[in-house]
Amino acid sequence: MSGTGQPVFAAVADDDTGATDLAGMLADQGLRTVLLIDLPAPADYERWTAAHDAVIAGVGTRALAPREAYEKTRAAVRMLRSGGPAAIGIKYCSTFDSTREGNIGPSIDAAMDETGEPFTIALPALPVNGRTTYMGYHFVHRQLLSESPMRHHPLTPMTEPNLVRHLQAQTRRKVGLAAAPCVSAGPAALEREFGRLRADGVAIAILDCTSDRDLETIGEAIATMPLITGSSAPAMKLPAVWRRRGVLPSAGEAIEAGTGEADGCGFLIVAGSCSEATRRQNSWAAANGAELHRLEAEELLRFTGGGEAAIPAVLAGLRAGRTCLLSISSDPEGVRRVQEKAAAAGLSPAAAGLKIADRLAAVVRGIVERQPPRGLLVAGGETASAICRTLELGALEVGRNIEPGVPLCCSLGRFRTAVILKSGNFGSEDFYRRAERRVR
Numbered sequence: 001m002s003g004t005g006q007p008v009f010a011a012v013a014d015d016d017t018g019a020t021d022l023a024g025m026l027a028d029q030g031l032r033t034v035l036l037i038d039l040p041a042p043a044d045y046e047r048w049t050a051a052h053d054a055v056i057a058g059v060g061t062r063a064l065a066p067r068e069a070y071e072k073t074r075a076a077v078r079m080l081r082s083g084g085p086a087a088i089g090i091k092y093c094s095t096f097d098s099t100r101e102g103n104i105g106p107s108i109d110a111a112m113d114e115t116g117e118p119f120t121i122a123l124p125a126l127p128v129n130g131r132t133t134y135m136g137y138h139f140v141h142r143q144l145l146s147e148s149p150m151r152h153h154p155l156t157p158m159t160e161p162n163l164v165r166h167l168q169a170q171t172r173r174k175v176g177l178a179a180a181p182c183v184s185a186g187p188a189a190l191e192r193e194f195g196r197l198r199a200d201g202v203a204i205a206i207l208d209c210t211s212d213r214d215l216e217t218i219g220e221a222i223a224t225m226p227l228i229t230g231s232s233a234p235a236m237k238l239p240a241v242w243r244r245r246g247v248l249p250s251a252g253e254a255i256e257a258g259t260g261e262a263d264g265c266g267f268l269i270v271a272g273s274c275s276e277a278t279r280r281q282n283s284w285a286a287a288n289g290a291e292l293h294r295l296e297a298e299e300l301l302r303f304t305g306g307g308e309a310a311i312p313a314v315l316a317g318l319r320a321g322r323t324c325l326l327s328i329s330s331d332p333e334g335v336r337r338v339q340e341k342a343a344a345a346g347l348s349p350a351a352a353g354l355k356i357a358d359r360l361a362a363v364v365r366g367i368v369e370r371q372p373p374r375g376l377l378v379a380g381g382e383t384a385s386a387i388c389r390t391l392e393l394g395a396l397e398v399g400r401n402i403e404p405g406v407p408l409c410c411s412l413g414r415f416r417t418a419v420i421l422k423s424g425n426f427g428s429e430d431f432y433r434r435a436e437r438r439v440r
Helices: 016-028 042-049 066-081 104-115 163-168 180-184 187-199 212-222 234-244 276-287 297-302 308-319 332-344 349-368 381-390 431-439
Strands: 009-013 033-037 054-058 087-091 120-123 131-134 137-140 175-178 204-207 227-230 267-271 291-295 323-328 375-379 395-403 406-411 418-422
Touching: 009 016, 009 066, 016 033, 016 054, 016 087, 016 234, 016 381, 016 395, 016 406, 016 418, 033 042, 054 066, 066 087, 066 104, 087 104, 104 120, 104 227, 120 212, 163 175, 163 204, 175 187, 180 187, 180 212, 187 204, 187 212, 212 234, 267 276, 267 349, 267 381, 267 431, 276 291, 276 323, 276 431, 291 297, 291 308, 297 332, 297 349, 308 323, 308 349, 323 349, 323 431, 332 349, 349 381, 375 381, 375 431, 381 418, 395 431, 406 431, 418 431
Parallel strands: 009 054, 009 087, 033 054, 087 227, 120 204, 120 227, 175 204, 267 323, 267 375, 291 323, 375 418
Antiparallel strands: 033 395, 131 137, 395 406, 406 418
């Protein structure tokens, strides 16, 4: 499918794995999609976004202070609006990762302030990956958010499952709910509910959504909105609606990204996430032939040169064409110890997490500069953000999904290589092998 000359859709994502999640859904629907790492210089923006149907900017605001997240999001929205898209999106995680102070509320506020839109929706649900919302309460694989593994997240422990309450604590705007009965009644009923909520002073409406059928209803009801917010779910339904209404050309094939330079060796997996899903994936890979190189989070936190001792062994493995898994010891007890040490040094959990991610990114750079891998897979939002910026990847050409929310991409920046950025919570147990096979 050829580009439309200007993007139909542009979005700001609060981390790079979330950006690839959204971008992969769009590529699956035949939209030529590019992912920008932060806000590029004007010349790079023009070069990288030309002839694309969708432009996604990963701005890494999830762990930032609310005011900083607001300013960075607003600047990104301003940049993306210059391309004249029909709709703007604010993308955040389908587990609503955020503290009581932000960053989701400030990011939505930034977009509404910049665009002047008085009303928008918040759709965190992503049923295909087990995230659903019912009567305002959010679930992860049928567990309340507050009872799911997300309650142990080291940076954003999710202990409030009522998303209306949680989002209201983060924004000055009134938050309401478009509940399940209105969604199940069809697009016209849902649009009437939007009108009722607006008349009641609501500016941001949380949407209940428990199934693919609900998503179809929501897609029809929000198709003309100039500003939407939520997970990657809208990207699964909106392109078909836009095509029927003439906003997009007729349907094309799912987009496949290139795989970069052909002279890379081996396959490098970097797992900074401490989620249960990633820990299972790490264990599966180590038991099925991956060469495991484990780094200690305490060492990365303490020492400027922490982790560098692993570089020679990883280089040898890559040069031999092997799969190398570089992971951080991240069981719940280990996370607790690291946070205690960080607190003793005056660091918040967020600051400690970012410091560890930055140190891990420096180790990865020490590897990739000496031996570019044939493919690079990164698990974990903060880890991905740090690595993408440290490696100066610039932008990613996005291809179709390997599994829902995790596409194969190709870097357009300094290192032209196949790149896969995975949310820590996403993917099947053998996802690393699936990803490697797509690259190879």
